[in-house]
Amino acid sequence: MDGFLAFSLSVQNRRKSRAGQSLEHHLEALFQARSIRFSRGAETENRNRPDFLFPGHAEYTDSGFSPDLLTMLESKSTLKDRWRQVLPEAARIPSKHLLTLEPAISENQTDQMKAASPAGAACEAP
Numbered sequence: 001m002d003g004f005l006a007f008s009l010s011v012q013n014r015r016k017s018r019a020g021q022s023l024e025h026h027l028e029a030l031f032q033a034r035s036i037r038f039s040r041g042a043e044t045e046n047r048n049r050p051d052f053l054f055p056g057h058a059e060y061t062d063s064g065f066s067p068d069l070l071t072m073l074e075s076k077s078t079l080k081d082r083w084r085q086v087l088p089e090a091a092r093i094p095s096k097h098l099l100t101l102e103p104a105i106s107e108n109q110t111d112q113m114k115a116a117s118p119a120g121a122a123c124e125a126p
Helices: 002-033 057-061 082-086 107-116
Strands: 052-054 071-076 097-100
Touching: 002 052, 002 071, 052 057, 071 082, 082 107
Parallel strands: 071 097
Antiparallel strands: 052 071
16 A cells, blocks of 8 residues: 555656646746746755746846846745745845746735745735
């Protein structure tokens, strides 16, 4: 029984990973179609790899480039409590952006996100 459960879990995890990768590919195609400059999966501090950096990795690593002109986007097909993974990524960028396909985000989750956000950072759910 343990072997079957382990196999089932590995199949589920691969499916979820493919869904997340598919979301990233769709976003990448959208940004390219709109000629938006970005870097996908570029390494930042502590080997973090946010999904997208705007305008790009070169600007992010340039200490002379204003952090006010940098944007980070993380995509999660499902949210759960994984929004916390976004917080330490791209330390130069105080306001984090998160796109999710999660149909319903609880008010409690939104309140937790607001509490974890830097002062003045927006946190909205559609």
